[in-house]
Amino acid sequence: MSRRMVLYGLASILALLPLLTAAPPASSQSITLRIGHTTAPTHPYTTMAQKLAEQVKAKSNGTMNITIHPSSQLGGERDLMEGLQMGTVDMMSCSLGVAASFVPELTVMNLPFLFKNAKHYTEVTKGPIGQRLLKAVESKRLVGLGFYAPVFRVPQNNVRPINAPADFKGIRFRLMEVPLHMDTYRALGASPLPLPFGELYTALQLKTVDGNENAPATLYSERFYEVQKYVSLLPVFSNGAILLMSQVTWNKLTPQQREIITSSVPDALAVGDRDYLAMDEKGIEVMKAAGLGINTPADLKPFQAAVKPIYDKYLEKMPDWVKEAFREIQK
Ligand code: EAX
Numbered sequence: 635m636s637r638r639m640v641l642y643g644l645a646s647i648l649a650l651l652p653l654l655t656a657a658p659p660a661s662s663q664s665i666t667l668r669i670g671h672t673t674a675p676t677h678p679y680t681t682m683a684q685k686l687a688e689q690v691k692a693k694s695n696g697t698m699n700i701t702i703h704p705s706s707q708l709g710g711e712r713d714l715m716e717g718l719q720m721g722t723v724d725m726m727s728c729s730l731g732v733a734a735s736f737v738p739e740l741t742v743m744n745l746p747f748l749f750k751n752a753k754h755y756t757e758v759t760k761g762p763i764g765q766r767l768l769k770a771v772e773s774k775r776l777v778g779l780g781f782y783a784p785v786f787r788v789p790q791n792n793v794r795p796i797n798a799p800a801d802f803k804g805i806r807f808r809l810m811e812v813p814l815h816m817d818t819y820r821a822l823g824a825s826p827l828p829l830p831f832g833e834l835y836t837a838l839q840l841k842t843v844d845g846n847e848n849a850p851a852t853l854y855s856e857r858f859y860e861v862q863k864y865v866s867l868l869p870v871f872s873n874g875a876i877l878l879m880s881q882v883t884w885n886k887l888t889p890q891q892r893e894i895i896t897s898s899v900p901d902a903l904a905v906g907d908r909d910y911l912a913m914d915e916k917g918i919e920v921m922k923a924a925g926l927g928i929n930t931p932a933d934l935k936p937f938q939a940a941v942k943p944i945y946d947k948y949l950e951k952m953p954d955w956v957k958e959a960f961r962e963i964q965k
Pocket of ligand 1: 847
């Protein structure tokens with residue numbers, strides 16, 4: 635072999651080297667996904683995300699990392715939803731209230747006094763209706779990974795306990811910016827005001843609003859009880875959540891990475907459900923101990939009667955399959 639040939643051979647090996655080293659198969663490339671939500675690091679949205687991160691990391695041999703951003707660090711729920719659509723945020727847990735402002739079909743889940751209990755919500759969301767709703771999310775540049783949080787949003791305020799619809803009169807409740815929620819509280823006689831969740835504690839403290847409504851777990855995790863007097867265990871809306879991913883992010887993942895995520899979701903959501911139910915109970919205990927008045931209205935019927943027009947108004951706009959789903963849920 636001539637010296638020239640050796641040199642030529644060496645040169646071509648050197649030229650190939652970057653190709654051999656620089657581009658490992660996509661599946662072994664490390665990625666980091668950001669998940670955001672509005673609630674505190676002690677809240678079930680965080681423990682769900684921790685479980686998801688842990689499983690995804692283990693199954694991917696450490697190549698897939700999920701960083702968790704609680705307490706509205708990446709913005710409120712509307713900001714996060716927009717972030718998902720643009721691909722600047724990868725994942726989030728979103729209240730069904732705000733999620734329905736982006737995916738109208740989800741509105742059916744927000745009808746007042748719809749679900750009888752946690753079991754009812756779970757059956758619907760884990761069954762064919764839940765599947766269909768997760769599919770509907772895809773037309774909005776989102777990927778629906780699952781539903782969780784089988785608890786209810788209840789009113790808390792500084793004026794009086796709510797035992798009958800008349801007790802709502804004139805109380806300024808902070809609500810999420812969700813038209814169906816606002817209309818419902820108006821129908822009950824309250825004066826609703828939309829505010830981002832991140833501003834709620836201060837608004838309650840400064841008495842910009844008299845009350846708010848959330849799951850007892852959240853009233854506890856956000857310490858709203860420090861600045862509120864009464865909690866009425868009136869299950870006005872579902873406090874369900876949907877775990878969402880950005881379609882922009884999803885499209886960048888390999889089939890193997892997608893599989894790692896989807897196979898990790900059920901266990902993570904189960905942790906979220908378990909912790910939500912437990913924290914709801916604990917929250918009631920803590921609020922009782924903190925001296926809040928806690929009451930359970932004896933009769934739901936007058937409340938249900940007052941919000942009847944909400945059903946007609948919002949179902950009317952829904953596609954037939956959603957109306958059908960509603961009838962199925964109500965059976
Ligand atoms: O989803 O805004 C709210 O009251 C929500 O419950 C909160 O962002 C968690």
